[in-house]
Amino acid sequence: MIGDDVVMLSRLQFGLTALYHFLFVPLTLGMTFILGIMESVYVMTGKEVYKDMTKFWGKLFGINFAMGVTTGLTLEFQFGTNWAYYSHYVGDIFGPLLASEGWMAFFLESTFVGLFFFGWDKLTKVQHLTVTWLLAVGTSLSALWILIANGWMQYPVGAEFNYETLRMEMTSFADVILNPVAQVKFVHTVAAGYVTGSMFVLGISSWYLLNKRDIGFARRSFSIASAFGLASILSVIVLGDESGYTSGETQKMKLAAIEAEWETEPAPASFTLIGIPDQNGQRTGYAIKIPFLLGLMATRSIDEEVKGLKELQEGSLVRVKNGMVAYGELQKLRSGDHSDATKQAFAEHKADLGYGLLLKKYTENVVDADAAMIEKAANDTIPKVAPLFWTFRVMVACGFTMLFVFAMTFYYCATRVADQKRWLLRMAVWCIPLPWIAAETGWFVAEFGRQPWTISGILPTHLSVSSVSSGQLWFSIGGFALFYTVLLIIELYLMQKYVRIGPSSLHTGRYCHEQATTTAH
Amino acid sequence: MFDYETMRVIWWLFIGVVAIAFALTEGFDFGVSTLLPFVGKTDVERRVIINTVGATWEGNQVWLVLLGGAIFAVWPAVYATLFSGLYVAMLLVLFALFFRPAGFDYRSKVSDPRWRNAWDWGLFIGGTLPPVLLGVLVGNLILGLPFHLDQDLRAFYDGSFWGLLSPFALLCGVVSLLASSFHGALFLKWRTEDVIHDRATQTVAILGPLLLAGMVAVTLWVFIGIDRPEITQMAATDAPSNPLNKAVIAVGASWLQHFMAHPWMLLAPLLGFLGLILAWLLGKGTSTMAAFLFSSLGIAGILLTVGFGLFPFLLISSTDPRSSLTLWDASSSHTTLLWAFWITVVFLPIVLLYTRWVYKILWGSITEASVLKDSHTLY
Known part of the structure; x- marks a missing residue:
C-alpha cells in the first residue's frame, strides 16, 4: 500500500509548484493582450508614445515571462515524476491534450516572443503587430488546452475504462474538447489573466501619476488598463457565476462544500454569506444567509433543489458499494474469466469503479471491505469544507473590490479627471496584489474542492502518485524551495528596478530620468 | 492504412522525429x-555569444517540452515509468534548465560584473548538465533500467540515482556533451565574425576527434x-496495450546480430560517423554552413542508431524482462493515436514554416558593434 506521507508530500509539492507557476501565468495572459492593444493603437495613430508603451510594458512582461517558462517546465515533468500512476491511468486522454498545447500554443508563443523583443527594426509595423498578437493568441491557446485537460479532471467525459489495458481510454475526442466545464473554466481563467494584466498596468501607472512623472505615458497606459480591466472583470464575474451553474450540474459535492450546505434545503436554497463551518458536527455556525440566492445561481430555477453534503454522502455510499462489485468483476476478468455474464456485470457497474478504488486506502483487496470501511470511503468524498468556504469568499471579495476600482477609474477616465482623484490612484496602487490573491484562491477552490479525486469519480488521489520514497520527495521539495525562493527574489528585484526607472529604461531621451522634460510627446 | 499496428509504427517514427x-x-x-564562459573572455564577447541564440532558444526548447508531451500522449506507460523511475535525474535536468530562461533574460538587465558572471556560469550549468544527464539516460536505455510492473500496471523502480552512473552510461554522457558542444561551436562559428569566430573554429578542430x-x-x-533481451512470445501487434502479455528472455541475439539481421539499419550508424567526420573536416576550414548541416545529419544518425537498436523495445527492464515496454504494448489507444496523428500532421508543417520565417528575419552575424548598438534591448 502507498504511504500516506508520500501522498501528502506529493500533493504538497504539486500544490506549491502549481500555485507558484500561477503567479506568472495570469500576468502573461493579460500583458500580451494589453501589449497587443497598445501596439494596435501605435500602428493606427502612428504616435511614438504608444510604441514606447508597448516596449516598456513589454520589458516588464519579459521579466515575468521568463519565470512563467521556468516554472511551467516543472509541471510538464511533474505528471511523470510524481503522478506516474495517474499518467498511466489517464495518459490516453490527458497526454494528447498536453501534446496539443505543445503544437498549438507553446511553439507559437515561444517562437514569436524572441521576435517581439528583437524584431522591432527588422519588421514592418504591421508585421511586428502581427507577431505581438500571435504571441497573445499563443498564451491564451495555452490556457485553452490546459484548461480542457483540467476540465476533464473535474468532469471526465468522452472516456471509459478498458479492462484489458487497465486504464481509461478516449472514446470521443470531441466530447473531451467540448466539455462544458472546460469551456467555462477557460473563459473565466483567461479573463482573470486579463484582469491581472490590467490591474498591474493600472496600479503602476497610478503610481507614476501620483508622483507626477511621465504623465502622458502614464495617463494613456492608465486609460487602456481601466477600460480593458473593466471589460475583463465583468467577464470574470459573469463567467464565475456561470461556473457556479455548471458545477451545480456536475460537481455538486464541490458546490455544496463551498457553500457549506450540509442539509438539502427546500428549493430555492439560500446562500450562506458568511459563517463558521464545522466539519465534524456537519453544520455551519453563526451563518448569515441570503434567501433563494444559491438555488437561483446553481440551478437557474426556483423549484430545483441544490443537494446538501449529507445527501450527497448517502449517494456516495451506494456508489462505493457498486464500486466493490465492479472491482470484483474486474478481478474475474483479469484472472481470465471472459464470459459474457462477467463482462455484462462489469459493464453495468464500471461507472462506479472509481468509488470502489477509494477503498484501496483501507483494504488492498477492496471486495473484502467491511461496513466501517465503506462508511469511511463515503465520508472521504466530502472535501474539507472550511478551507473551501473561506478561500472562495476571499476570491469573490477580491473580485468585487476590483470591479469597484475598474468601474471608478473607467468613469473618471471618461470624464477626464482621473489624475485628480488621488484617493483612487492610491487605491489602485494598493490593489495591485488583489488579482493574484483572487487567482490563487480560485485555483485552490477548483483543485482542493476536487478532493479526494485527481479525476472526479474515476481515480482517487492517493492511488495517483508515483512509487517514490519520501526521501526523494524531500529532495525535490527542498530543491524547489531553494530555486523558487531565490528566483522570486531576483524577479521581484528586477521588476521593482524597472518600475522605478520607468519608460526612461528605453533610452529614448523622452522620459523623466533622462532629460528635464516630463511629458511624453 | 490507419490501422492500429501502422499507427504504432508511425508514432514510433514521429517520436524519433521530435x-x-x-x-x-x-x-x-x-x-x-x-x-560561453570559455570562448567569451570579455562581457561584450559573451553578449555576442548569448545573442547568437538569445532570440530563438525558447522556441527550440519547446521541442523538449513536446517530446515529453508526445511521449505522455503516445506511450503513457513509458512517460510514467521513465520519469518516476529516474526521479532524481529528471529533477536535476529540470533544476539545471531553470538557469536558462532567467539566465538569458536577466543577465544583461543589471550591469554589475559579478551579477553577469554569475549568470554566465548559470547558463553554463543549464547548457551542460542536461546533455550530460540525457546522454547518461540514453546509455541506460541501452543497458536496461531496473524496474518492474505489478498486476495493476503500476511501475516500481528497483534502482537508485547512483546506479545510473555506470562507466558505460557516463561515457554516453560525455559523448552527448561533446556532441552538443561540437554542434554549438559550429553554430557559433556560423553566426559570428573575428575573434569569436576564430575561437569557435579552434573548438571545432579540438572537439571533433574527441x-x-x-x-x-x-x-x-x-x-x-x-x-x-529478446521477446520470445507476445500478443498481436494490434492487440490492446498491456506490457505483461508477453514473454522476454534477458539475453537474446546480440546488438550486432540485431543490426545484421536488418542490414539496412546499419545506414544509421554510417550516417552518424560520416556526418560527423565531414562536419569536422569542413568545420575546421571555411565551409561552416555545410559543416553544420553534416553535424546535424551525424547527430540524427546517432539517435536513429539508438532507436533502431532498441526496436521494438522502448524501455528495457534489466530486472524483470517481461515488464519491458515495447511500441506494441505500451502505446495509447487507437483513437488517441489517430487524433494525435492528425493534429501532428496539421501542425508540424505550420510550426516548421513559421520557425523558418523567424530564423530568416533574425539571421545575420552578431558582432560586438551590433551588440553595443542595441545595448539596451539585446540580452
Missing part, C-alpha cells in the same frame, strides 16, 4: 551555453559488452 528536432536545435543552444573517438568506444562497447 527527439531529433530537439537534439539538433536545443543541441546547439546547449553547446553555445557550455562554451567526439569521434567517444563514438567509436561506445559502438564497440555496445557490440561486445552489452546483452540484448
Whole structure:
C-alpha cells in the first residue's frame, strides 16, 4: 500500500509548484493582450508614445515571462515524476491534450516572443503587430488546452475504462474538447489573466501619476488598463457565476462544500454569506444567509433543489458499494474469466469503479471491505469544507473590490479627471496584489474542492502518485524551495528596478530620468 | 492504412522525429551555453555569444517540452515509468534548465560584473548538465533500467540515482556533451565574425576527434559488452496495450546480430560517423554552413542508431524482462493515436514554416558593434 506521507508530500509539492507557476501565468495572459492593444493603437495613430508603451510594458512582461517558462517546465515533468500512476491511468486522454498545447500554443508563443523583443527594426509595423498578437493568441491557446485537460479532471467525459489495458481510454475526442466545464473554466481563467494584466498596468501607472512623472505615458497606459480591466472583470464575474451553474450540474459535492450546505434545503436554497463551518458536527455556525440566492445561481430555477453534503454522502455510499462489485468483476476478468455474464456485470457497474478504488486506502483487496470501511470511503468524498468556504469568499471579495476600482477609474477616465482623484490612484496602487490573491484562491477552490479525486469519480488521489520514497520527495521539495525562493527574489528585484526607472529604461531621451522634460510627446 | 499496428509504427517514427528536432536545435543552444564562459573572455564577447541564440532558444526548447508531451500522449506507460523511475535525474535536468530562461533574460538587465558572471556560469550549468544527464539516460536505455510492473500496471523502480552512473552510461554522457558542444561551436562559428569566430573554429578542430573517438568506444562497447533481451512470445501487434502479455528472455541475439539481421539499419550508424567526420573536416576550414548541416545529419544518425537498436523495445527492464515496454504494448489507444496523428500532421508543417520565417528575419552575424548598438534591448 502507498504511504500516506508520500501522498501528502506529493500533493504538497504539486500544490506549491502549481500555485507558484500561477503567479506568472495570469500576468502573461493579460500583458500580451494589453501589449497587443497598445501596439494596435501605435500602428493606427502612428504616435511614438504608444510604441514606447508597448516596449516598456513589454520589458516588464519579459521579466515575468521568463519565470512563467521556468516554472511551467516543472509541471510538464511533474505528471511523470510524481503522478506516474495517474499518467498511466489517464495518459490516453490527458497526454494528447498536453501534446496539443505543445503544437498549438507553446511553439507559437515561444517562437514569436524572441521576435517581439528583437524584431522591432527588422519588421514592418504591421508585421511586428502581427507577431505581438500571435504571441497573445499563443498564451491564451495555452490556457485553452490546459484548461480542457483540467476540465476533464473535474468532469471526465468522452472516456471509459478498458479492462484489458487497465486504464481509461478516449472514446470521443470531441466530447473531451467540448466539455462544458472546460469551456467555462477557460473563459473565466483567461479573463482573470486579463484582469491581472490590467490591474498591474493600472496600479503602476497610478503610481507614476501620483508622483507626477511621465504623465502622458502614464495617463494613456492608465486609460487602456481601466477600460480593458473593466471589460475583463465583468467577464470574470459573469463567467464565475456561470461556473457556479455548471458545477451545480456536475460537481455538486464541490458546490455544496463551498457553500457549506450540509442539509438539502427546500428549493430555492439560500446562500450562506458568511459563517463558521464545522466539519465534524456537519453544520455551519453563526451563518448569515441570503434567501433563494444559491438555488437561483446553481440551478437557474426556483423549484430545483441544490443537494446538501449529507445527501450527497448517502449517494456516495451506494456508489462505493457498486464500486466493490465492479472491482470484483474486474478481478474475474483479469484472472481470465471472459464470459459474457462477467463482462455484462462489469459493464453495468464500471461507472462506479472509481468509488470502489477509494477503498484501496483501507483494504488492498477492496471486495473484502467491511461496513466501517465503506462508511469511511463515503465520508472521504466530502472535501474539507472550511478551507473551501473561506478561500472562495476571499476570491469573490477580491473580485468585487476590483470591479469597484475598474468601474471608478473607467468613469473618471471618461470624464477626464482621473489624475485628480488621488484617493483612487492610491487605491489602485494598493490593489495591485488583489488579482493574484483572487487567482490563487480560485485555483485552490477548483483543485482542493476536487478532493479526494485527481479525476472526479474515476481515480482517487492517493492511488495517483508515483512509487517514490519520501526521501526523494524531500529532495525535490527542498530543491524547489531553494530555486523558487531565490528566483522570486531576483524577479521581484528586477521588476521593482524597472518600475522605478520607468519608460526612461528605453533610452529614448523622452522620459523623466533622462532629460528635464516630463511629458511624453 | 490507419490501422492500429501502422499507427504504432508511425508514432514510433514521429517520436524519433521530435527527439531529433530537439537534439539538433536545443543541441546547439546547449553547446553555445557550455562554451560561453570559455570562448567569451570579455562581457561584450559573451553578449555576442548569448545573442547568437538569445532570440530563438525558447522556441527550440519547446521541442523538449513536446517530446515529453508526445511521449505522455503516445506511450503513457513509458512517460510514467521513465520519469518516476529516474526521479532524481529528471529533477536535476529540470533544476539545471531553470538557469536558462532567467539566465538569458536577466543577465544583461543589471550591469554589475559579478551579477553577469554569475549568470554566465548559470547558463553554463543549464547548457551542460542536461546533455550530460540525457546522454547518461540514453546509455541506460541501452543497458536496461531496473524496474518492474505489478498486476495493476503500476511501475516500481528497483534502482537508485547512483546506479545510473555506470562507466558505460557516463561515457554516453560525455559523448552527448561533446556532441552538443561540437554542434554549438559550429553554430557559433556560423553566426559570428573575428575573434569569436576564430575561437569557435579552434573548438571545432579540438572537439571533433574527441567526439569521434567517444563514438567509436561506445559502438564497440555496445557490440561486445552489452546483452540484448529478446521477446520470445507476445500478443498481436494490434492487440490492446498491456506490457505483461508477453514473454522476454534477458539475453537474446546480440546488438550486432540485431543490426545484421536488418542490414539496412546499419545506414544509421554510417550516417552518424560520416556526418560527423565531414562536419569536422569542413568545420575546421571555411565551409561552416555545410559543416553544420553534416553535424546535424551525424547527430540524427546517432539517435536513429539508438532507436533502431532498441526496436521494438522502448524501455528495457534489466530486472524483470517481461515488464519491458515495447511500441506494441505500451502505446495509447487507437483513437488517441489517430487524433494525435492528425493534429501532428496539421501542425508540424505550420510550426516548421513559421520557425523558418523567424530564423530568416533574425539571421545575420552578431558582432560586438551590433551588440553595443542595441545595448539596451539585446540580452
